[in-house]
Amino acid sequence: MVLIRGLGAFLAVISFAVLLESPKRLIPYAGITGMAGWIGFLFAQMYIDSIVVVAFLSAVIIAVLSHIFARVLKSAVSVFFVAGILPIVPGGSIYRSVYYLIHNEQSLSDFYFAETLQIAGSIALAIFLTDSVFRMNWRTRGGQADRMSNF
């Protein structure tokens, strides 16, 4: 089941990468990034209750993979990250917040609204942490590549 859902993530991410006009040869890697992040999400969800922690771990997996692919394939981090993050973007929470708002269930609506902000925050934190770590690593080696590495 996890595998099927992972493949769903792969399909969603490569399709999204096409919509974002990613360079052709890099699209499969974006798909792998997204799939790995989502499978990590599903596994983490089995052991951890807090959705914020789960989203954070998953975002870290995606960010680290994006950095690695960017180095190996001499490309940019965003090509992989921006598409790969799609599965954990809190679209569902936004929708549920509105849904319960219309159905006049204020507390549920508030809960999902807060969840949206928390997931967005944990994605932000994951980006920040991985960017900082990888940039540090790169500076020590220095050189022209540093400029290419983070966009």
Add this chain to the structure above:
Amino acid sequence: MNEHLLANTAMLAGRILLVSGADIFRVEDTMNRMLSLNNNKATAFVLATGITLTVKCEKETITLIERVEERATNLNRIYEVNCISRDLSSRKIVLEKANELLLALEHKIQYGEKLRFVSLIGVTFGFAILLGGDIGTCMAAAVAGLALALVKWILSGWNFNYFFRNAIYSFVITLTSHVLYKTVMPGIDFNTVVISALMPMVPGVTFTTGVRDTFNGDYTSGMARILEAIVIALAVSSGTGIAIFLVGGRM
């Protein structure tokens, strides 16, 4: 060195990057690298909504200002501008050639209308699988994705602002899903269908770039982009909200 051509080329590169959704640090860095070909003093200053650039020559100062209106993420253009600017810095190509390449790149689209159409459906279908929906739900999500692609195609000639446009998209999706649920496919998971179909519009990309900008120290642009993401999220939710309200009742 032709300073006017240099300024125009750097501006062109900056504009392509900014319109394609690159982060501010990247835009300024690329422009400054190009401008450093000129030994005089030159600076680029970029905000999320516009570019300023000034080059000091011997007798005059060239200053260009450009306002950027339409933005759409295009990773390939970001990637190629970077290649061109690096080739230029390392003197592999001359300035005239770089200008020519950038002009050709400005409107380059890799994937055709049909492929984008199919991809949109791919996103919604894949997302329903990813959320663990059954076969019927995934099919319904694909149909909702088709509705989204159609309404996008129909409205593409109209000059709506982005708030209204996103609200209409999400309204149509929610309504389509509701009709499917009530008529052809009563067994589907309505919420999963709507969430899957809304996914291509959720402003994850803008938000991510905004966060990057903020952490890079470009606070003005970072906040502008995060605000843009919030406004789009509001547009999408208001469209969905109105549709749910209109069809009424529990689903």
